[in-house]
Amino acid sequence: MQDPLAILRSTFGFQDFRGVQQQVIDRVMSGQHSLTVMPTGAGKSLCYQVPALARPGTALVISPLIALMHDQIRAASGFGIQAAALTSADDNRQETLARLNSGALDILYAAPERASGESFRAMIGRIPLALIAIDEAHCVSEWGHDFRPDYRLLRPLLDHFPDVPRLALTATADRETRADILVQLGIPQDGLILAGFDRPNIRYHIRPRDGVGAQLKTLLGGQPGPGIVYAPSRAGTEKLAEQLGGAGRKVLPYHAGLEPQIRSRNQAAFVSSEDMVMAATIAFGMGIDKPDVRFVAHAGLPKSIEAFYQETGRAGRDGDPAEAWLFWGGEDFARARRRIETEVEESRRPGERQRLNALAALVETAGCRRALLLRHFGETPPEICGNCDNCLEPPTTVDATEAARKLLSAAFRTEMRFGIAHLTDVLAGRDTEKIRNLGHDRLSVFGIASEEELALVKPVARALLARDALRADEYGGLSFGPSARALLKGEDRLELVLPPKRQRRSRRGGVANPDGDPLFEALRTRRRDLAKEAGVPPYVIFHDSTLREMAALRPASLRALSEISGVGAAKLDRYGAAFVDTILGFREGENHVPPA
Known part of the structure; x- marks a missing residue:
């Protein structure tokens, strides 16, 4: 075996290990199994690359996406590491097998679908293995936000090589997910290494969606570096790419509905660019190891806090300052709750509801965003981080309980058949033909809202939808959610967070060269x-x-x-x-x- 620190210095050009890297590598070098939870950008790849060079044999790395493998191979090759992949997209299979069998490969990448097969196990059994690394290990857990069934078939492969150290790596795993990964991959409890979840270089901003095209144009105007804008649908990515590209910035779409060659061309253009923006669905990102992404923006609600953390973590992987933006609407929560009740199998619904409620708490909080994020992952952070929107510019909060009760009452009195616009007209006492024809001018809630309360109806409705006091069907009709009763009976209150007024962001010189050298x-x-x-x-x-x-x-x-x-x-x-x-x-x- 060779000295890991000497390899770090000679091959990678770094003088010392960072954070828990030394601890992880020491365990691998001594042949022990480990699960490492380490933030994106903290150097997870080094934790298997260095032992791959220091230990005899070839390191097997199991990775979920072909694009991610190719990106990692390209980066490894830049350091002089001999790496290759066996995937359906690689047409040099015989060359790779020859290099593998001759001992010329330092690292072999494979997808879980291939690695879990008996023929692959027999093939890999003919060569000495330095270690087996399981990247994006949260995919193994049904508790995880990105479950991949093929990951749960890896245990026979791992157990076939009991003396080969196994190293599971992820940036995103809450307490339940971590426990499940340990069991599924046969890693002892003392093999868990937590590096923490904080990404201090990322500044978090969360705003209600209010003309998201204009909001994103303002963001792009102040951030000249490369970025990713996530849209909730394929059509949304196309629309945003067209809207944002009209301002002179190169913006391309990426989603699964594009022709493969167009998708590949757009991805290659983004990876090579120093200022391009990609408008994409969440199909884009995990396979990208681009370190200089300066911002990630969500034009709609992510699936969970775990997904938000992982997707925003694609910004600032080089350690330089980066920004994460989320623009949300009440309809996002309504749509997500409908999906849980109609598309998610019943056994998984309680966990999905819990995740969505945690996301609602994140978007609604008047406190530190980072502190809430880190508490979600089981940490005890300081109450103020100094690098999120709420810490930098504390928002105004108002007691909107009475406005919320009046809105809920109006929804009930109109038989839950109408949307927010009509309920606002009823509460305002507006004399419209629709209200007269429906007899809503004779209801007890007609005209009961003050001007101040009417100004709060839209943000109140957004908050009620987020916290599941109101539910909206796909046609705009409303119904009570489980949180409505406590508000109506006076057992709960609604503290409404009012974001600061939109300000035009001044264009910066860019993080890359702050001094203009x-x-x-x-x-x-x-x-x-x-x-x-x-x-x-x-x-x-x-x-x-x-x-x-x-x-x-x-x-x-x-x-x-x-x-x-x-x-x-x-x-x-x-x-x-x-x-x-x-x-x-x-x-x-x-x-x-x-x-x-």
Whole structure:
């Protein structure tokens, strides 16, 4: 075996392990089984890449998506790691098998569908295994938000190799999910390593949806970096791509209904871009390991807090500041509750309802968003994080209990057949033909709301739908949910959170180059050219943080460049001379990139 720290320094160009990486790698090196829960961007891949190089044999990595495997192979190859995949999308199967059998592969990637088969088990049994890593391990649990049945078929493979250390990795698993993963994958309780869930570089913003196209345009105007906008439907992605692209920014759609070649082309364009926005359904994202995504925005409600955490976690994987935005409406909750009652099997409904209620608490809170998120995952964070919308600009709260009771009463008196607009007219006492014809002008609730209460009807309705006091059918009709009774009987109150008025965001210079350093821009230009020649995304060559360190320290030799964080031996050999040339040009007073 080789020394993991020496590999970290020579191959990856980092001087020390971060967080729990050392603890995880030590367990793998000693042959123990582990489940590691580590935030996205905290360096999960290193936890199996380093032992793959340090231990004899080939590391088997089980990963759920082909796109994710290919992204990881591309990144690993940049560090000089020999990696390949056996998937239906790879036409070099015989070459991969030859490399595997000859011991030339450091890492082999496979999907759970393939890895759980007996023929695969027999094939892999003919070679020495360094470890078996199960990536996105939350997919193994029925408690998880992203359950994949094929993950539950992996246990025979793992038990066939009892002396091979198994390492399950995930960024998203609550207490029940973690317990289930341990059981399903045969990992002892003392093998659980929690690195915490906090992503301190992500700033959380949550707003009621109010003209989401305009809200997103404002966001894009203040955030020039690459981003992902999640829409709840395929049609929504197309519409948003068209709306947002009209402002001059390149915005492309991505959803499962697109032709495969268009989907692939749009994904490749996004991965390689330094400023593009992708409007997508949640089909897009897990297979993307792009570290420089500067924002993720949801134009509709995610499925759960776990899904929100995972999807927003695709921003800021490089550790630089990033933003997460969520724009929600009461109809989102109504639609989600209908889905639970009609599409989810009965045994899973209580858990799904609990998850949706937790999401309602997140969007409605006047307190710290991050603290609520972290408490959901079992942590005890500080009450204020200083990096979410509510901490930075505390919202106004009003007691809207009386307005809520009047709205619920109006819904009941009109026999639960009408939407919010008509109920508002009734409460306001408006003399309309529809109200007269229906006899609603003779109801006890006709005209009982004050001007102040009428101004709150829309946000009150949104809050009642979120907390399941009101339910809406697909035609707009309303009914009482289980939380209505307590409000009507005076046993509960409705504290309404009023978000700050919309403000136009000023366009920033961008996180990449906050000081406007011309050398940094020259290094980025050189990186872009090299990436185009090599056919890889720019971040595969070096992250922005590495370029910023180059610009600050201005190394004048390959030896000095090797001391920069993120410059490993393979990258130094492949790209070092080009970046030293660029730096030397500036040291000599030439503020341009010299010819290669």
